[in-house]
Amino acid sequence: VRGIPEVRAGDDVAALVAEAAAAPGGPGLLDGDVVVVASKVVAKAEGRAVPPQDGEDPDRARRRLALAHEVLVETPGVVVVRTPAGHVSANAGIDASNSPSGDLLLLPADADASAAALREALRTRLAGGGDVGVVVADTVGRAWREGQVDVALGLAGIPALRDERGMPDRDGRPLSVTLVAVADQLAGAADLVRDKAAGVPAVVVRGSGSVGRGDGRGADLLRPPAVDLFPHGRGWLARRLATGAGAPARPGPPTAEERALVAAAADGARWAGDALVARDGPAAGIGLACLLDLGYRAELQRGPGGYLVRVG
Amino acid sequence: VRGIPEVRAGDDVAALVAEAAAAPGGPGLLDGDVVVVASKVVAKAEGRAVPPQDGEDPDRARRRLALAHEVLVETPGVVVVRTPAGHVSANAGIDASNSPSGDLLLLPADADASAAALREALRTRLAGGGDVGVVVADTVGRAWREGQVDVALGLAGIPALRDERGMPDRDGRPLSVTLVAVADQLAGAADLVRDKAAGVPAVVVRGSGSVGRGDGRGADLLRPPAVDLFPHGRGWLARRLATGAGAPARPGPPTAEERALVAAAADGARWAGDALVARDGPAAGIGLACLLDLGYRAELQRGPGGYLVRVG
Numbered sequence: 001v002r003g004i005p006e007v008r009a010g011d012d013v014a015a016l017v018a019e020a021a022a023a024p025g026g027p028g029l030l031d032g033d034v035v036v037v038a039s040k041v042v043a044k045a046e047g048r049a050v051p052p053q054d055g056e057d058p059d060r061a062r063r064r065l066a067l068a069h070e071v072l073v074e075t076p077g078v079v080v081v082r083t084p085a086g087h088v089s090a091n092a093g094i095d096a097s098n099s100p101s102g103d104l105l106l107l108p109a110d111a112d113a114s115a116a117a118l119r120e121a122l123r124t125r126l127a128g129g130g131d132v133g134v135v136v137a138d139t140v141g142r143a144w145r146e147g148q149v150d151v152a153l154g155l156a157g158i159p160a161l162r163d164e165r166g167m168p169d170r171d172g173r174p175l176s177v178t179l180v181a182v183a184d185q186l187a188g189a190a191d192l193v194r195d196k197a198a199g200v201p202a203v204v205v206r207g208s209g210s211v212g213r214g215d216g217r218g219a220d221l222l223r224p225p226a227v228d229l230f231p232h233g234r235g236w237l238a239r240r241l242a243t244g245a246g247a248p249a250r251p252g253p254p255t256a257e258e259r260a261l262v263a264a265a266a267d268g269a270r271w272a273g274d275a276l277v278a279r280d281g282p283a284a285g286i287g288l289a290c291l292l293d294l295g296y297r298a299e300l301q302r303g304p305g306g307y308l309v310r311v312g
Numbered sequence: 313v314r315g316i317p318e319v320r321a322g323d324d325v326a327a328l329v330a331e332a333a334a335a336p337g338g339p340g341l342l343d344g345d346v347v348v349v350a351s352k353v354v355a356k357a358e359g360r361a362v363p364p365q366d367g368e369d370p371d372r373a374r375r376r377l378a379l380a381h382e383v384l385v386e387t388p389g390v391v392v393v394r395t396p397a398g399h400v401s402a403n404a405g406i407d408a409s410n411s412p413s414g415d416l417l418l419l420p421a422d423a424d425a426s427a428a429a430l431r432e433a434l435r436t437r438l439a440g441g442g443d444v445g446v447v448v449a450d451t452v453g454r455a456w457r458e459g460q461v462d463v464a465l466g467l468a469g470i471p472a473l474r475d476e477r478g479m480p481d482r483d484g485r486p487l488s489v490t491l492v493a494v495a496d497q498l499a500g501a502a503d504l505v506r507d508k509a510a511g512v513p514a515v516v517v518r519g520s521g522s523v524g525r526g527d528g529r530g531a532d533l534l535r536p537p538a539v540d541l542f543p544h545g546r547g548w549l550a551r552r553l554a555t556g557a558g559a560p561a562r563p564g565p566p567t568a569e570e571r572a573l574v575a576a577a578a579d580g581a582r583w584a585g586d587a588l589v590a591r592d593g594p595a596a597g598i599g600l601a602c603l604l605d606l607g608y609r610a611e612l613q614r615g616p617g618g619y620l621v622r623v624g
Binding site (some may be wrong): 073075076078080088139142143144145146147148149150151160161178179180181182184185186188189191192193205207208210220221222223228229230231232233234235236237238239240241242243255257258261262264265266280281282283284285286287288289290293294295300307 | 385387388390392400451454455456457458459460461462463472473490491492493494496497498500501503504505517519520522532533534535540541542543544545546547548549550551552553554555567569570573574576577578592593594595596597598599600601602605606607612619
């Protein structure tokens with residue numbers, strides 16, 4: 001959707017998108033379309049811009065604001081955090097570019113609510129009636145992979161995931177692990193036809209067949225920290241022990257496999273009930289660190305006979 | 313591209329795709345198209361199926377094969393590994409479904425080479441001449457996010473990434489961090505129009521404007537382990553210490569910020585050159601664990617005056 005003007009606080013994004021889509025050369029808007037809107041324009045319209053403090057560099061201000069969240073990784077250049085809504089993002093998704101005033105732009109406060117409001121407003125503008133889906137998209141980096149992709153921060157009118165688990169494959173065997181992140185892939189597909197510099201903040205995805213198949217939420221795409229296999233980045237352990245930040249949240253007890261692994265890591269320590277008995281101080285420190293790394297709460301105690309690490 | 317028959321070892325995938333695309337109702341194949349092919353059919357054609365050992369359950373066989381790689385996370389249900397090509401994937405991307413024989417299907421040995429061969433074969437079939445891009449796509453899970461997406465395991469004829477860093481935005485300010493994972497988003501977009509059960513192993517993406525803009529490789533999309541902020545999953549530390557697997561590979565020395573963090577984490581330890589001097593055994597064990605978690609090599613020594621942890 002080309003020709004959307006610069007969005008300002010209080011603007012009606014649905015009207016701007018619908019009018020630009022209906023302009024000559026535009027894609028129009030039809031029943032079943034999914035409209036992917038950049039979180040940036042939604043945030044601008046919702047007045048989520050905040051000025052830096054007096055004399056503060058925008059990058060420093062962004063870092064300060066990002067550090068107010070749960071920090072997963074902190075490096076001199078970037079802070080990866082989990083927002084209160086559970087979204088994991090570099091610099092908390094706070095944008096310091098594209099703002100003539102130098103203001104910082106926070107993510108929408110409730111991207112699902114933003115998506116739902118956009119959907120309602122766009123539906124009323126459909127000439128022949130019907131329904132549309134909306135994705136509010138954010139640009140994120142990934143673990144292990146270079147480059148950023150767009151993902152669904154909030155959504156309305158479509159499912160977040162397509163569950164193919166248990167469905168038969170071509171040979172009639174059940175598909176084992178296939179839970180497709182449809183909303184994220186819609187966001188990524190939309191990103192293919194716009195570049196940030198050209199300012200194409202909304203894209204119509206036609207023919208995905210996802211509208212009316214469910215009404216998902218952004219949270220459907222978030223893996224709960226307690227079951228995430230990759231909860232923390234490099235240096236989390238030191239930060240946890242030095243500052244107490246990002247306390248482990250996994251319910252115990254450890255599995256038998258984990259107990260054996262920790263005992264072996266801690267130089268032949270042994271388990272007595274829910275406590276790891278270490279033969280010396282270094283082994284106890286290592287045992288404590290391994291349990292924290294596994295996501296459990298653990299505490300080191302010095303007893304009369306040596307060192308104990310208690311879980312939970 | 314519907315109507316592609318079941319692929320068998322030795323089949324000409326390019327011919328099968330081109331013929332199905334040219335069939336009535338098919339998308340055809342035009343200059344500038346990107347053909348996204350599921351790694352599974354490429355692997356099948358390349359004879360990458362391996363039988364399980366006598367009496368071995370397919371899931372157990374898959375686990376055995378996956379554990380032969382660098383293990384990032386091991387749980388009873390899933391093993392996340394890094395393949396020799398650097399691709400991080402659950403169960404090494406080994407597929408145990410969709411095989412009538414019960415065979416396991418490994419990933420293509422060199423997905424870039426597979427993509428390049430497909431591209432050459434498809435180009436010769438373009439009626440009006442011109443060029444196509446090819447993506448060999450694999451389905452992967454993500455840290456923090458639920459659901460799987462398709463990413464580019466190998467590619468040919470298109471760039472892997474679109475670098476917008478330093479380009480001016482709408483207000484003339486340079487865009488700071490925008491390196492778009494184009495090939496991954498092409499793979500994800502293609503996944504939107506197929507479901508695994510229906511067996512649509514190839515998708516034509518038209519109008520992406522990416523063909524002829526560069527010739528990327530799958531490795532362009534892999535973050536080198538030494539600069540990845542999220543190198544390891546839950547339990548890596550215990551596994552590293554218990555088995556020696558996944559040795560740290562980050563070149564030292566630690567940054568000043570990291571040194572301060574580790575000293576604080578290790579209960580007020582202090583640095584003397586490249587060694588951390590700990591006041592007691594538990595602190596030394598914790599310091600060692602924190603340095604390993606940061607990605608450095610570290611070694612614990614007991615000296616006459618107490619405990620030392622040496623880096624490097």
